[in-house]
Amino acid sequence: MPALRWTAQRARAAAGKVHLTVGEVIAAAFETSGGELSDVMEQLTSPQMTRALGRRIVVVG
Numbered sequence: 001m002p003a004l005r006w007t008a009q010r011a012r013a014a015a016g017k018v019h020l021t022v023g024e025v026i027a028a029a030f031e032t033s034g035g036e037l038s039d040v041m042e043q044l045t046s047p048q049m050t051r052a053l054g055r056r057i058v059v060v061g
Contacts, residue, residue: 022057025044025049026044029043029044044057045057045058045059
């Protein structure tokens with residue numbers, strides 16, 4: 001039974017990894033914020049987004 005649990009854990013971990021492009025992340029932020037640019041910027045530069053992506057997004061402009 002332990003081997004079955006270990007296999008299930010590995011399957012969940014593999015299924016949880018998704019490759020996203022920066023454009024997809026920005027599009028998702030626009031969809032969730034209703035298109036408000038200031039809300040999108042807050043979402044993209046938030047500490048929660050950094051933790052979720054494992055990367056920090058820096059917007060220059």
